Amino acid sequence: MLSRVADSLYWMSRYLERAEHTARVINIQLNLMLERGSQSEDLDWVRVGRSLGMESSEDEDDWSAESLAQSLLYDASNRSSIVASIVNARENARQVREQISSEMWEQLNRLFHAVRRSSPEAWDSREFLQSIKEGAHLFQGITDSTMTHGEGWQFIQGGRYLERAVAVSTLLDGHFHEFHQPAQAGAERVYLEWIGLLRSCTAFEAYCKAYTADVKPGRIAEFLVLHPTFPHSIRFSAEALETAIKEIGREAGSRRAARVERIAGRLRATLGFSQIDEIMSGGLHAYLQELLRQCGQVHGALYQTYVSYPIEAALEA
């Protein structure tokens, strides 16, 4: 498979995962706004922006809830926005249109046109966010059932789960930084925030099944970081990522695959052999930062092995 094609499939998938994640987080935030007074709104949105990886800027103080939410939804120049993610996903798909199924292309194209039609005037439109989530889920279903589960599909998987591991780690880190301090403002409000976090990862119902509706930060951290079979936990994502990377190595038959497999394996093992009380006593923030660093390494190694390798290292045997 051409390196350029692998690159495009990987990023198409990452951008789509990003759009879906952003849509979910914003939707939850909009719901939370209904529940609480408007005095802290602006600050909340700044936190949301940060937890979505938006770079902080100097005019942060000028951000109003409205302008920030608009920017995250519709501003194509904001790299974290939903519009930018969908446009980028589609642009990557367009570059490899003949490599993906027509059904996949049509669905992504539909999503793209829906996003382009939507207007900032309706910035709190739940329908818009709903259509992004559904559109992304539909695309995943179509991808899984119409595309050969070969090397290209594995790059799609790899992109999705790496993006997910990064997104959940970043979200969790921001949230614990803000709310995991005892005796904070009203207990009810904090309770809602924790449920919001779970919902942002589609984890509320699954969490209740495991721990009942008794919301405790330590349990939430355990669930979202270490749960072995919940698809939005970081551990699950890391395992799926490693599987994809091993499959890519097998399919491509590259002699240089060992390094990226080792790095992905280490990330999976870090999560697989961690216990929540150790994590919490050593500091969740430090732990999540370590995970993010390792995710960055996996991405870098994946690139060096399959996409932008030096010529001398890769002359065929």
Place this chain on the structure above:
Amino acid sequence: MAGTATKHTLPAPFHEYELDDAFDEMVDSGGAVRPHYRHIYEALRELTGDELRRRQQIADLSFLHQGITFTVYGRDEGTERIFPNDLLPRVLTREEWTRIEIGLTQRITALNLFLKDIYHEGKILNDGVVPREIIYSCKHFRRQMRGLHVRKDAYVTVAGTDLIRMPSGEFVVLEDNLRVPSGVSYMLVSREVMKRLFPDLFRKCGVQPIEHYSQALLSTLRALTPQGSPRGTSEPTIVLLTPGVFNSAYFEHAFLARQMGIELVEGRDLVVHDNFVYMRTTAGLRRVDVIYRRIDDDFIDPMAFRADSSLGVPGLFNAYRAGNVSMANALGTGVADDKAVYAYVPSIIKYYLKEDPILDNVQTFLMSDPVHRRHVLARLQDYVVKAVGESGGYGMLIGPHSTAEQRDEFRRRIEADPRNYIAQPTIRFSRAPCFLDGNVQPRHVDLRPYILFGDKVTVVPGGLTRVALRKGSLVVNSSQGGGSKDTWVLD
């Protein structure tokens, strides 16, 4: 020059079918339907306008869904358009086709000998058959190709020659497209659509197949595998090099690559190392043997040609010169489809093959010739003026349809740079029935067959028939309001 239209008394849906002095593909000069059009004529009479419209819609949708679009340059954004496809096939008899096929084979053989000659000894120039200055002043002449050995002397591997039919019924060559001719995907796709829309008619007529084009192209490219390639000629690595998704013919590039089962690559996918060409794959670098390139000479290698090209591959020309990779078409073939050189093709055929040309040229006046120039400038309104190095209907003046300002503009341009222009009489080339506005009307058509030159010459029967969809128009280019239709060569 406009023909005298005679109102005819054909029954619906032919009630608006007017004949004039152009050759009509369906009806003879006496107003009778030609025998090879009988089946179609009768089938159309039995179909209602609604039914025809329904089938036209199915055809249009099919093109839309497959994303068969082209890009019009020089306008605003949003210029990706569906290529209009006419519902009714253009029909040729076996005899007509055989003559065309022999004529095209003769022509491409002579042109390949010509290209080899001018890039080596230049005998034809020494013998004064073609003036030296015409060759060396041609903007598509590539000095870098001199003395370079081209695998199997196949300079032009793929040609798409434009033919038109004179009022006499004779086919003549309008232009040779010897660089990167496009349109063959429309030919293949429109055949698929026609078979679905008119299965009975198709069977009844007995149409020669064209589906083997991709296979033939692949064999032709395979024949160009460099000597000493590690995998030999059985499993060479062949790629199709495209400028990318923004190119007007990207659909075709993707289509052909898929049909042949070869990689579709862009310049950035290829690297040159020690004069070998490799493509970047996830499994490492893989050596490339043959490149079917759909990028113009100028952009192929920024180190050898235009340095500002970001589409090409640095070092590719050196690998080519070293004989480690083959390219189809070879570089520098544009010199043979320069419209001034075109005027000499009949002499070129006689010179190399000692044969008379089977397919004639259109009478051509070189504006670099003072006598010709004076003659044409005095009656510009009767002539078609073309820039010698252009194609696709760009840089052209159609005398009878031009305004006085346009003619003045071209007069100035010709006088400023006479070598750059030629003129041809305005020819009212043949017309074929088309389904328009709910009934059948005649429109001017040309014919572009695709010729493959490798170990042997292959011409799939038919080609792309292009239609000037606007009434009275003589311009068939897709960029200028033209469309296409399927071409049936009967068995």
